[in-house]
Amino acid sequence: MTRREFLAILAAGTAGAGISRAQDLGGMASRGIKPQPRGKPSGLPFHAHFTDIAAKAGLHAPVIYGPPDRMDYILESMGCGVAFLDYDNDGWLDIFLLSGTRREGPVDGATNRLYKNNRDGTFTDVTAKAGLIRQGWACGVTVGDYNNDGFDDLFITAWPQNILYRNNGDGTFTDVTKTAGLLHPGNRWGTGCTWVDYDRDGRLDLFVSNYVVFDFDKIPPTGKDPRCNFKGVPVNCGPRGLVPERPMLYHNNGDGTFTDVTERSGVGAVAPGYGLTAIAADFDGDGWQEIYVACDSTPSLLFQNRGDGTFAERGMQSGLAVNEDGNEQAGMGIAVGDFNLDGQMDVLKTHFTEDTVALYRNAGRLVFDDVTLRAGLGVETRYVSWGDGMFDLDNDGLPDLFWVTGSVFPEVEQKHPEFAHKTPRVLFRNLGGGRFEELLDAAGPAVAEPHSSRGVAFGDFDNDGDLDILIMNINEPPSLLRNDVSGDARWLKVKLVGTRSNTSAIGAVVTAVYGGRRQAQPVLAASGYLSANDRRLHFGLGEAATADLEIAWPNGTREQVKGVQADQLVTVKEGAGVISRERFKR
Amino acid sequence: MIRRVAISLLIAASMCAAQTAQPTVEAHFGRATQLMQEHSYEAAAAEFEQAVTASPADPRVQFQYAVCLLALGRNDEARTHFEQARKLSGESRYITYYLGRLDLLSNDYTSAIQRLSSVADDPPAPDTAFHLGVAYISSGDLAAGTKWLERAAKLLPRDYRVHYRLARAYSSAGREKDADREYQLYTQLRDAHKNTEKDVRDCAGALQSGPPSAAREMCHRVYDPNDPEKLTLLGQLFGDAGAFEESLDPLKRAVQLDPKSFDAWHNLGLTYFRLQQYAQARAPLETAVALRPEFYGSAVLLGATLYMLGEDEAALPVLERAHRLNPSDAQTTEVLEKLRASHQKR
Numbered sequence: 032m033t034r035r036e037f038l039a040i041l042a043a044g045t046a047g048a049g050i051s052r053a054q055d056l057g058g059m060a061s062r063g064i065k066p067q068p069r070g071k072p073s074g075l076p077f078h079a080h081f082t083d084i085a086a087k088a089g090l091h092a093p094v095i096y097g098p099p100d101r102m103d104y105i106l107e108s109m110g111c112g113v114a115f116l117d118y119d120n121d122g123w124l125d126i127f128l129l130s131g132t133r134r135e136g137p138v139d140g141a142t143n144r145l146y147k148n149n150r151d152g153t154f155t156d157v158t159a160k161a162g163l164i165r166q167g168w169a170c171g172v173t174v175g176d177y178n179n180d181g182f183d184d185l186f187i188t189a190w191p192q193n194i195l196y197r198n199n200g201d202g203t204f205t206d207v208t209k210t211a212g213l214l215h216p217g218n219r220w221g222t223g224c225t226w227v228d229y230d231r232d233g234r235l236d237l238f239v240s241n242y243v244v245f246d247f248d249k250i251p252p253t254g255k256d257p258r259c260n261f262k263g264v265p266v267n268c269g270p271r272g273l274v275p276e277r278p279m280l281y282h283n284n285g286d287g288t289f290t291d292v293t294e295r296s297g298v299g300a301v302a303p304g305y306g307l308t309a310i311a312a313d314f315d316g317d318g319w320q321e322i323y324v325a326c327d328s329t330p331s332l333l334f335q336n337r338g339d340g341t342f343a344e345r346g347m348q349s350g351l352a353v354n355e356d357g358n359e360q361a362g363m364g365i366a367v368g369d370f371n372l373d374g375q376m377d378v379l380k381t382h383f384t385e386d387t388v389a390l391y392r393n394a395g396r397l398v399f400d401d402v403t404l405r406a407g408l409g410v411e412t413r414y415v416s417w418g419d420g421m422f423d424l425d426n427d428g429l430p431d432l433f434w435v436t437g438s439v440f441p442e443v444e445q446k447h448p449e450f451a452h453k454t455p456r457v458l459f460r461n462l463g464g465g466r467f468e469e470l471l472d473a474a475g476p477a478v479a480e481p482h483s484s485r486g487v488a489f490g491d492f493d494n495d496g497d498l499d500i501l502i503m504n505i506n507e508p509p510s511l512l513r514n515d516v517s518g519d520a521r522w523l524k525v526k527l528v529g530t531r532s533n534t535s536a537i538g539a540v541v542t543a544v545y546g547g548r549r550q551a552q553p554v555l556a557a558s559g560y561l562s563a564n565d566r567r568l569h570f571g572l573g574e575a576a577t578a579d580l581e582i583a584w585p586n587g588t589r590e591q592v593k594g595v596q597a598d599q600l601v602t603v604k605e606g607a608g609v610i611s612r613e614r615f616k617r
Numbered sequence: 618m619i620r621r622v623a624i625s626l627l628i629a630a631s632m633c634a635a636q637t638a639q640p641t642v643e644a645h646f647g648r649a650t651q652l653m654q655e656h657s658y659e660a661a662a663a664e665f666e667q668a669v670t671a672s673p674a675d676p677r678v679q680f681q682y683a684v685c686l687l688a689l690g691r692n693d694e695a696r697t698h699f700e701q702a703r704k705l706s707g708e709s710r711y712i713t714y715y716l717g718r719l720d721l722l723s724n725d726y727t728s729a730i731q732r733l734s735s736v737a738d739d740p741p742a743p744d745t746a747f748h749l750g751v752a753y754i755s756s757g758d759l760a761a762g763t764k765w766l767e768r769a770a771k772l773l774p775r776d777y778r779v780h781y782r783l784a785r786a787y788s789s790a791g792r793e794k795d796a797d798r799e800y801q802l803y804t805q806l807r808d809a810h811k812n813t814e815k816d817v818r819d820c821a822g823a824l825q826s827g828p829p830s831a832a833r834e835m836c837h838r839v840y841d842p843n844d845p846e847k848l849t850l851l852g853q854l855f856g857d858a859g860a861f862e863e864s865l866d867p868l869k870r871a872v873q874l875d876p877k878s879f880d881a882w883h884n885l886g887l888t889y890f891r892l893q894q895y896a897q898a899r900a901p902l903e904t905a906v907a908l909r910p911e912f913y914g915s916a917v918l919l920g921a922t923l924y925m926l927g928e929d930e931a932a933l934p935v936l937e938r939a940h941r942l943n944p945s946d947a948q949t950t951e952v953l954e955k956l957r958a959s960h961q962k963r
Binding site for chain 1: 689690691692693722723724755777778780781782784785788789791796797800803804807
């Protein structure tokens, strides 16, 4: 066949119109859509202002993750999570940063890092003192007190082996992976992880999602497999085409050990997929924890808790598995919150470039509606999106949406500048009525700064009554976005301490009623992309001076606290009511 | 022999982008249509824009430009040009359909329902009921939305999107049994779609790497005697590999199943042409031209076919039209000049 004849046929027929563009889009699922037109700006002021103070705060060390200029393997492209936690119980948020390494060999200074909050806007690296120096391919982190001793422990997913660190309560940690029974045979790429008391025995169990079967020696690097290309540019292979994995569930035996209950619980009965972020929350309000897993280019999973130690996978029936047209998306990060103030927990899931994020409204009875386009989020499809949050960033009483972005194919921008490697953060302010508006430059310079980011954690590190943001940037130091909220909007923070429930109160739901509004927030052990947030719940109250709190504890009991004054942190102990109140100095 | 050489030049010319003559509205329009057919929407929009600039009062150009803009997600511009087309040509159910879809995309459910309902009894596109159902569901009217999605599922029984939406509607209504049935159907169709994608890749790979006879078994997996799209696709895959004889059977079956499929008719005509069976090529190409008169590729093939059949008088106006659609094609111009000269002599 001559070239001209070939061209003739190409020009003649388009019978292949229905065939997927998966090859053209690399190994990721994407709708290949353009952004919807932007409406006129609301012109409303936004009172949150973000400044990246990471360098000033002492967070200088870059987070090493693969080579500095390329990503030859999918492992090098996926990055890792971050956490806000208070490991020493001093009431100030510390920072835990995961890290990768390089295939070529160890890199000086590449380690997971723990930074202690100096309570003056700066941090001190206490990694060595804490016994947390470790170099490898860390991915996700979940924070919770699995042994109920009052101190937060750390579980880290990693390739090829996950790690459990017990907090000794004296500023140090001990790797107890082996004695806890969490060493698994062979290499596995653990990604999402979350503590969850699935059987309401007052002890935190452990859920782990796994991504793909990975081996540097068996997966072709960039350029070695012509099928692995994005927009005609050779890129790293996967996840499509690689062997998918199943998630795992470990039961906490209460003696420092865990038992693998993956099969017994039904978690192991699902078809293998490309699991990433996992979160646990009571989505149907029945007092039992569900587990939701964002899957990358396979249907996402929702494990409904049957209340008898087993789960039924209900992703498709719930509407959380695929987008509104029934297509898989490249699920990366998950945020949970109550954006429409109906007292039910909604979900935001992030995806690949040329696709939207997905905003799911909880309609009750474990049915979710995809309201992404209706909410106005279809205007942003440019970036690969990762860690996300659904939080009230300006304290106006309405949860906003924030996520970080960054390409997985740095090679592509040379040929296609529109697919830059480093891309800005995305912020949508909540306008009320189920609608959002993207703020491109109205929330301070740190939002527009381009990085190749992955994990993100939200928390008030400077205890000034607003939410700051910690971000992992690949092969760069992290970003610490200090939020300085102006105006008179009020706020309330709620810290829960379990007694019959797990001490971290992971799995609890607090519903705040303020100014005619009603907002539910869950206490999560993991969120965003493979990350963990400040567990103190933050409610912006707008003009309201007080709020009533309804607390659903993880063990099923309920408690009410009426007329809580704004602008303070209240600590509520299970069965004992408010045990402390703290007003922050601004 | 001379005739054969001329024809091969003609066909080749239909694929080349020579830059000689000044493009006319028809030329821009023809090129844009061809680019749309190839899913090169950005390039098509640029051609349409020039066509619209040159002839802003042509409703056909305004309409097609608007369709192209919609495909590009440039919805506001698409709306402007649909409105312009309506001003020029009056009310049209096609324009109403597209405006309804644009309303849906801009979350104006009331208007979307009003427009799509008005054309739903005589739907301009098979997915009219689907979009109407989605509009109702989005507006909060679950019962009406479900009714239209049920109708859409009958009209588009193989479209997994429809069954997924319908399953969601049943779930929202608490109709678990119905929902489970639709989820099952959706899953089957989605899996079948994925399998088809894989089969097509495997077939294309086998055809590229070896003789068609060796790929036959692999490609047979794409064969579905009841699915005109898959049949057309299979015909095209064989055609791409030069296995024209193999192309014929699926394409003939495809046009039987879906007599309105431009792709099937065009590819069938092209295949006969490639097999030099000009008498058989004529009818499929005439049908293709009737279905898409603005598509240069079909027009030039039909002209060439008629020319090969010795029907120069019939070929002349067809090639004239093809030339108007793509005047930069020097070889077509050359053949046309010969035909015109011959015509004048008579």
